[in-house]
Amino acid sequence: MITVEVALYGTLARIQGGKYVAQTNVQVTNDATIKDLYEDLDISPQDRGYLFINAVLCDVPGLNAAIKEKLHDGDHIGIFSNGYMWPYQYRDGAQMSESLTSVLKEHGPLHHTYKKEE
Amino acid sequence: MGKKILRINMSDMQTSYEDVPEKWARWAGRGLTSAITYDEVDPTCHPLGPNNKVVIAPGWVTGSPAAPSSGRTSFGGKSPLTGTIKEANSGGLSGQKIAKLGLAAIILEGVPKKDKWYTLVINKDGVEFEDASGLIGKGMYDVDEILWEQYPNEPAVIGIGQAGEMKLSNAGISVNDPENKPGRYAGRGGMGAVMGARGVKAIVVDDTDGPGVDIADADLFKQGRRKLTKAIGKHDLTKKDGGLNAFGTNVLMNIINEAGGLPTRNFSAGQFEGAALNSGEKVAEIVEERGGEGMTGHSCHPGCIIQCSNIYPDEDGSALVSCLEYETAWALGANCGIDDLDYIAKMTRECNDLGVDTIEAGNTIAIAMEAGVLEFGDKEGALKTFDEIREGTPLGRIYGQGVEATAKAFGVHRVPTVKGQSMPAYEPRAIKGIGVTYATTTMGADHTSGYTIAPEIAGVGGKVDPLADEDKDALSLTFQAATAFIDSTGYCLFIAFPILDIEEGWAGMAESVAGVTGLDITGDDVIEIGKEVLKMERLFNKAAGFTPADDRLPEFMRYEELPPHNVKWTMADEDLDEVYAWVQED
Ligand code: SF4
Numbered sequence: 001m002i003t004v005e006v007a008l009y010g011t012l013a014r015i016q017g018g019k020y021v022a023q024t025n026v027q028v029t030n031d032a033t034i035k036d037l038y039e040d041l042d043i044s045p046q047d048r049g050y051l052f053i054n055a056v057l058c059d060v061p062g063l064n065a066a067i068k069e070k071l072h073d074g075d076h077i078g079i080f081s082n083g084y085m086w087p088y089q090y091r092d093g094a095q096m097s098e099s100l101t102s103v104l105k106e107h108g109p110l111h112h113t114y115k116k117e118e
Numbered sequence: 119m120g121k122k123i124l125r126i127n128m129s130d131m132q133t134s135y136e137d138v139p140e141k142w143a144r145w146a147g148r149g150l151t152s153a154i155t156y157d158e159v160d161p162t163c164h165p166l167g168p169n170n171k172v173v174i175a176p177g178w179v180t181g182s183p184a185a186p187s188s189g190r191t192s193f194g195g196k197s198p199l200t201g202t203i204k205e206a207n208s209g210g211l212s213g214q215k216i217a218k219l220g221l222a223a224i225i226l227e228g229v230p231k232k233d234k235w236y237t238l239v240i241n242k243d244g245v246e247f248e249d250a251s252g253l254i255g256k257g258m259y260d261v262d263e264i265l266w267e268q269y270p271n272e273p274a275v276i277g278i279g280q281a282g283e284m285k286l287s288n289a290g291i292s293v294n295d296p297e298n299k300p301g302r303y304a305g306r307g308g309m310g311a312v313m314g315a316r317g318v319k320a321i322v323v324d325d326t327d328g329p330g331v332d333i334a335d336a337d338l339f340k341q342g343r344r345k346l347t348k349a350i351g352k353h354d355l356t357k358k359d360g361g362l363n364a365f366g367t368n369v370l371m372n373i374i375n376e377a378g379g380l381p382t383r384n385f386s387a388g389q390f391e392g393a394a395l396n397s398g399e400k401v402a403e404i405v406e407e408r409g410g411e412g413m414t415g416h417s418c419h420p421g422c423i424i425q426c427s428n429i430y431p432d433e434d435g436s437a438l439v440s441c442l443e444y445e446t447a448w449a450l451g452a453n454c455g456i457d458d459l460d461y462i463a464k465m466t467r468e469c470n471d472l473g474v475d476t477i478e479a480g481n482t483i484a485i486a487m488e489a490g491v492l493e494f495g496d497k498e499g500a501l502k503t504f505d506e507i508r509e510g511t512p513l514g515r516i517y518g519q520g521v522e523a524t525a526k527a528f529g530v531h532r533v534p535t536v537k538g539q540s541m542p543a544y545e546p547r548a549i550k551g552i553g554v555t556y557a558t559t560t561m562g563a564d565h566t567s568g569y570t571i572a573p574e575i576a577g578v579g580g581k582v583d584p585l586a587d588e589d590k591d592a593l594s595l596t597f598q599a600a601t602a603f604i605d606s607t608g609y610c611l612f613i614a615f616p617i618l619d620i621e622e623g624w625a626g627m628a629e630s631v632a633g634v635t636g637l638d639i640t641g642d643d644v645i646e647i648g649k650e651v652l653k654m655e656r657l658f659n660k661a662a663g664f665t666p667a668d669d670r671l672p673e674f675m676r677y678e679e680l681p682p683h684n685v686k687w688t689m690a691d692e693d694l695d696e697v698y699a700w701v702q703e704d
Contacts, residue, residue: 009372010361010365013399019399019406020365020400021372021397021399023394055376055378055682057377061354078376080372080373080376082354083355083361084355084373085355085362085369085370085615086370086374087615089552089594089597090370090374090379090544090549090552090565092549092552092590093551093553095377111618112618112619113353113354113355113619
């Protein structure tokens with residue numbers, strides 16, 4: 001097993017006993033991915049917003065681009081509930097994971113959320 | 119009845135109501151303040167001298183019935199902080215009331231012959247010049263209260279605190295909020311000092327029985343308003359209980375910290391260990407715990423449906439300050455190494471009372487900490503800096519001049535400014551796109567100068583690749599132009615999110631503007647109109663002596679690595695020069 005530090009922001013914090021912010025250590029298997037972490041913590045796709053691993057942006061609302069990212073012992077994972085803002089011009093040029101970069105190439109990176117609005 | 123321009127000359131105490139000349143007829147908000155400043159203010163004038171002006175203009179749709187979140191007022195002129203043209207805009211009560219009096223703009227010019235202070239009272243019958251000597255030396259909390267007692271109909275109060283009286287370069291212009299508190303500021307760039315230099319302590323605006331705002335095409339306006347309102351109401355960020363409503367702009371604190379882009383201890387690191395304690399989430403927790411007058415989901419003016427403002431409660435639940443914004447909580451928090459929201463709230467109240475911009479004030483304290491005058495994290499010492507300003511001590515006057523003056527006074531070379539104005543809460547080494555905007559905007563380092571608009575929606579799709587470094591200049595220009603447009607509408611910039619993600623919202627914004635003004639504007643015109651505003655501003659700055667060499671980030675960012683990503687600023691100067699290469703005199 002390895003241990004990762006998980007910070008949950010917004011309503012997701014309740015999962016780990018906080019109100020709007022919670023930070024806890026979570027044990028996962030050696031080969032665990034973000035998908036496993038989401039499942040362990042019971043975070044459903046519609047609740048997922050921005051996600052960071054060690055200060056690198058790995059997901060944005062609506063894309064689910066981080067699920068295959070592998071976790072390492074001592075990683076810091078920050079997960080935001082849906083409905084958080086990060087205006088594009090404050091995000092343009094921030095460090096992003098390779099998988100998010102390639103998914104955004106397809107979708108166009110400028111939107112705030114990639115969820116389809118009816 | 120067409121809109122008028124109210125000109126108030128403080129040299130001879132004359133006022134006139136002028137028809138809006140053809141050349142300004144299509145402008146409002148920032149477009150109008152910049153057009154008037156460009157046409158009437160000598161770019162080489164001293165900002166505090168007789169030839170500068172304060173131009174006040176509501177946006178195109180401000181004051182029109184139920185246009186959502188549209189009560190912004192622009193304040194423009196030449197900035198004493200930067201020496202550039204300046205537009206700072208604010209929420210609060212003023213925009214809707216000025217618009218409902220049938221005014222496109224108020225131009226405040228000249229300086230009184232006698233060393234005397236005035237309160238200007240503007241209503242449907244005209245302007246009165248009242249003696250303001252009883253208000254001198256008072257902070258904005260007292261001024262707002264006294265003027266509401268003195269004048270009927272809960273008027274808008276536009277005013278300056280002691281900092282504006284002392285003509286300090288970090289003096290902002292206050293606008294009262296619906297609770298008559300001085301929480302809304304046209305803060306950046308020292309426009310409060312320009313107002314003080316006209317001998318005006320306060321402007322009271324009462325719109326009772328005013329003519330209201332003419333709507334050129336009511337059906338089109340209603341159609342646009344409906345689309346925009348719907349988009350705001352269903353977007354995750356702007357809907358009721360969405361991110362902005364629940365946590366305010368401070369919903370950004372933890373995100374920017376997680377990204378390693380939160381400037382910390384005078385821009386020496388990109389993460390602050392106490393960020394969560396200063397965040398919007400924490401504010402919401404404190405509001406719930408303490409109860410009383412504290413609240414999230416507060417409106418800075420009537421008719422805002424996003425309601426991102428808050429009232430931060432003291433320990434006993436009484437209102438301590440409104441509003442604790444992200445930029446404020448960052449400048450007085452992380453950048454000073456302070457992780458105590460109660461102190462941050464107390465300092466914000468001091469800023470609102472004295473009339474200084476919170477971003478510049480926090481950055482100035484961080485410079486004093488860097489210089490060793492205070493320790494990073496010294497919250498008591500930080501709070502006391504405001505006493506120095508209030509008392510007008512030599513040290514207080516240095517602090518009140520902002521970051522550059524304070525850095526010079528104490529020999530600090532890590533100075534996070536562009537064109538004299540200090541940077542807001544996004545580290546350009548970690549978030550490179552914002553650095554292009556900081557470097558090149560006409561306003562000095564300013565985060566609101568380049569707001570998010572999707573280029574494909576704005577009609578420039580396919581022309582830029584946002585993931586390629588070499589296109590950052592084109593993107594930044596697009597953002598700056600879109601912002602100049604939104605700043606002219608009177609809409610709050612936060613409508614940017616729903617109009618970015620929901621196409622109907624974008625069309626709704628443009629249609630509501632076209633409906634009110636009768637101008638033939640569609641979503642495709644936004645960037646070109648915005649660029650016209652930028653061109654006037656850029657040419658003003660050029661005539662004031664600014665060159666491309668001023669469009670640079672501070673030197674230390676080129677050689678100091680910023681943890682945790684350990685990155686420097688690497689953008690080539692030639693790329694920065696591309697942003698405004700298209701601006702030529704006609
Ligand atoms: S969204 Fe916030 S800043 Fe904008 S108008 Fe509403 S309360 Fe004011």
